[in-house]
Each structure stands twice: as structure tokens, then as C-alpha cells.
Amino acid sequence: MHDVLIAGGGIAGLSAALILGRCRRDVVVYDSGKPRNFVSKALHGFISRDGINPIELRDLARKELANYPSVRYVEGEIVDAQEIEDGYEVELSNGAFDRGKFLLIATGVVDVLPEVPGLERFYGHNVFHCPYCDGWEMRDQPLAVYGAGETGYEYALELIGWSKDVILCTDGGEPLSAEQTAHLGKHGIAVITEKIMEMRGEEGKEIRLMYRERPPLSRKALFFNPAQYQASPLAEKLGCHVTGGGVVEAGKFQQTKARLFVAGDAARSVQLAIVAASEGVEAAFALNTALQKEATEK
Ligand SMILES: Cc1cc2nc3c(=O)[nH]c(=O)nc-3n(C[C@H](O)[C@H](O)[C@H](O)COP(=O)(O)OP(=O)(O)OC[C@H]3O[C@@H](n4cnc5c(N)ncnc54)[C@H](O)[C@@H]3O)c2cc1C
Structure with a gap:
């Protein structure tokens, strides 16, 4: 059983993985490789990276993750998830299963043109x-x-x-x-x-x-001004409330249930990359605290 499974390796998911890696947590990031901004040539407004090619930003982030041995980035789509005792089990499109004590959904949204x-x-x-x-x-x-x-x-x-x-x-x-x-x-x-x-x-x-x-x-x-919908049905399937605007209502530190967090565009109305990164960090902070409490309360 991993500490945290992250669905989505965009800015939010990668940012959460970085912090969790630095906390020495056992993390797997599953990513289907279709970020919302796939048509964009330059990402603006991300301090110190204004105008960077979005693919380059993700590559840089993934390279940084390679420094943290407890984090794995896996190309693959999570097609289903269910709550199990003390965590979540996910199913991948290749038929494989994986389990984590916590699940962070950072799967983004799709815009309707x-x-x-x-x-x-x-x-x-x-x-x-x-x-x-x-x-x-x-x-x-x-x-x-x-x-x-x-x-x-x-x-x-x-x-x-x-x-x-x-x-x-x-x-x-x-x-x-x-x-x-x-x-x-x-x-x-x-x-x-x-x-x-x-x-x-x-x-x-x-x-x-x-x-x-x-x-x-x-x-x-x-x-x-686009209408949008969740890029993956996971959050709704797991009982999160999706608003009429197509985003998940998350609470403090991006938490939606005891072991379920949602970060990034999937969960927010201010949909900028730096906000997605920041929400990933907030979720990681709370996830690490929860893991540490579980490990020390016994
Ligand atoms: C055209 C365009 C231009 C933009 N320009 C800017 C800009 O200049 N500056 C800025 O700050 N923001 C910009 N944005 C917004 C920015 O792209 C988003 O805020 C940011 O990408 C959100 O990151 P995220 O990690 O939440 O989602 P995403 O970047 O969308 O990443 C989600 C990831 O989850 C993966 N995924 C989805 N479902 C699954 C699943 N079931 N299993 C596994 N993986 C899954 C996807 O493949 C994707 O890689 C732009 C958006 C668009 C559409």
C-alpha cells in the first residue's frame, strides 16, 4: 500500500508529488498525458517562468522529481477508483490495480469550445x-x-x-x-x-x-469564456460535489473526504498554473501531516 496515489501529473499533481517526495513519502503519480493547455505555446504569469513552453515546464518538474526516490511517475490513465478500508484502490486502463492510503485527484478540466x-x-x-x-x-x-x-x-x-x-x-x-x-x-x-x-x-x-x-x-x-467539465469522472464517482461550473468543491487544504483530496483546475475557479501548483502544495502539506499522525498515534 503506497502512502499517496496521485491521479494526474499536471502542475497540481507534480507539485504535490515534489513536496511529498521531500517528506520521504511513498508516492505514485499516474498521468494520461493530456493537460488542459495542450494547445498553448507559452505559459504566462508563473513567477520566474513567465512565457515558458508548458511542455518544458512539465519536463522540468518531472526531472526534479527524479531526485526523490520515493516518488514514481507512471504514464497511465486511472479509469476507476473505490474506497477501501484505510485508503483507495485504483484501476488503470491496462487492467492493473494499485492501492494508496490517500488519493489526490489532480486530473484537471476540459474546456468546451x-x-x-x-x-x-x-x-x-x-x-x-x-x-x-x-x-x-x-x-x-x-x-x-x-x-x-x-x-x-x-x-x-x-x-x-x-x-x-x-x-x-x-x-x-x-x-x-x-x-x-x-x-x-x-x-x-x-x-x-x-x-x-x-x-x-x-x-x-x-x-x-x-x-x-x-x-x-x-x-x-x-x-x-468556456464551459468546462471534469477531465476524469473519478471525483464525482467517489462522491465529491461537482458544481454547475464543472469544478469540485474542496475544503481546507483541498480535502474533500478523510482520505480524498482534489487540487488544481479540477477544484478551483482561479484556474492558473501557479494556483494549481499552490493547491498541490496545500494538499501535500495536509497529506503529510495526516500520514505522520497515523504513523505516530499507534
Ligand atoms: C489554452 C490554455 C492556455 C493557458 N495558459 C495559461 C497561462 O498562460 N498561464 C497560466 O497560469 N495558466 C494557463 N492556463 C491554465 C493552466 O493550463 C491550468 O491552470 C493548469 O494546467 C492546471 O493544472 P492541473 O494540474 O490542475 O491540470 P492539467 O494541467 O490539465 O493536468 C491534469 C493532468 O491529469 C491527467 N489526467 C486526467 N485524467 C486522468 C486520469 N483519469 N488518470 C491519470 N491522469 C489523468 C491529464 O492527462 C493531465 O496531464 C491555460 C489553459 C489553457 C487551456
Whole structure:
């Protein structure tokens, strides 16, 4: 029986593994190798690593883990898990099983892209979901915000912190009130309500939104606010509460049950890599304390 099994070797899982390795805990990290930001070329806002290639960051983290002999990183997907006496048992896609006294779920989320034909090819180049991640690089550029109703309205106002040239495209979705449209107008934001037929353009350079009735809209980039769902069903299967926004509600130190923790994007609304790393550390801290208590109370 290992001390801790970690489902997910992204930033959150690797960060937890590093701390637990330094605490000499017996840890196995299982990772299926599909991080949320697989389309991203540069990760921003991670102090001392601003602009690093996300794959490079994970490679660096994995290399660091190699210094800690009690930590193992295994490529593989956990397809099922169940609570057992004093821990959890997980099943891998290759049919193998493993057991740990504690389970940390750090499996991340999946974003749902807007259903605009042609959009997917621009994702990570000049279609983005997070201005904190990619807004700086698009500062002062002509931007489109994709969104409808209250969400689109709020998002368009948020984007003017990065550029004064913002157009809200509601794609035939929930209409804005007259007051909202007028308020956006006061801030120089025009609204196009017509349905978008297709996205064309050049990756990283220009996007062109094609309409049936009106001429194409050329912009440098488009920002949208994605719906998302858990990348793995493990947390829900084990009885964690997943909110309407698709994230797990975790308590102090990312704990959800006595022996179950959830960290990183899977568990949080501030979905930045450094926050995922920090949540991994918080969970590791509590896990080590719990392990130490169990070992010394007998
Ligand atoms: C396009 C894009 C750009 C971004 N840019 C930035 C940025 O510039 N700055 C920033 O701070 N943040 C950025 N983010 C957010 C950042 O990527 C996330 O906050 C971060 O990846 C969260 O780390 P995580 O470990 O929680 O999840 P992830 O990085 O998604 O890692 C989860 C890991 O778990 C694995 N996994 C899933 N299910 C299983 C399973 N059942 N068994 C085993 N393994 C499993 C996955 O394969 C994956 O490797 C961006 C996100 C996107 C989508």
C-alpha cells in the first residue's frame, strides 16, 4: 500500500508529488498525458517562468522529481477508483490495480469550445479563453469577445483593461438589455448579434468572422469564456460535489473526504498554473501531516 496515489501529473499533481517526495513519502503519480493547455505555446504569469513552453515546464518538474526516490511517475490513465478500508484502490486502463492510503485527484478540466465552424484551429494561437494568460500579448489589438447575455456583457467590459478596441459578438445567443448595450457603447464596445457562420483567417495573425448578412469582421484575436467539465469522472464517482461550473468543491487544504483530496483546475475557479501548483502544495502539506499522525498515534 503506497502512502499517496496521485491521479494526474499536471502542475497540481507534480507539485504535490515534489513536496511529498521531500517528506520521504511513498508516492505514485499516474498521468494520461493530456493537460488542459495542450494547445498553448507559452505559459504566462508563473513567477520566474513567465512565457515558458508548458511542455518544458512539465519536463522540468518531472526531472526534479527524479531526485526523490520515493516518488514514481507512471504514464497511465486511472479509469476507476473505490474506497477501501484505510485508503483507495485504483484501476488503470491496462487492467492493473494499485492501492494508496490517500488519493489526490489532480486530473484537471476540459474546456468546451464555442460551436463556430473553423474556430478550433485558432485555439491557442489567437483564440483564447483567459486574458490573464494571454491578454498582455494581445494588448491594444483589435479584439472580439465571444459571449452572450450577462456573461458576454461582463467579459467584454473586462477585456477593455487590455485593449480599448473590443467588439462583443453574441453569435445569435441570449440578447443583451438595452441598458447593457448602451453601457457597452459608452465604453466604446460595439455589439454584433448576428450568428457567426464560420471563422477564417491566419493562425496567430488574424481571425475573420464570417456572417451571412454583414461583411466579415477582422480581428487580431478572440476571447471566449468556456464551459468546462471534469477531465476524469473519478471525483464525482467517489462522491465529491461537482458544481454547475464543472469544478469540485474542496475544503481546507483541498480535502474533500478523510482520505480524498482534489487540487488544481479540477477544484478551483482561479484556474492558473501557479494556483494549481499552490493547491498541490496545500494538499501535500495536509497529506503529510495526516500520514505522520497515523504513523505516530499507534
Ligand atoms: C489554452 C490554455 C492556455 C493557458 N495558459 C495559461 C497561462 O498562460 N498561464 C497560466 O497560469 N495558466 C494557463 N492556463 C491554465 C493552466 O493550463 C491550468 O491552470 C493548469 O494546467 C492546471 O493544472 P492541473 O494540474 O490542475 O491540470 P492539467 O494541467 O490539465 O493536468 C491534469 C493532468 O491529469 C491527467 N489526467 C486526467 N485524467 C486522468 C486520469 N483519469 N488518470 C491519470 N491522469 C489523468 C491529464 O492527462 C493531465 O496531464 C491555460 C489553459 C489553457 C487551456
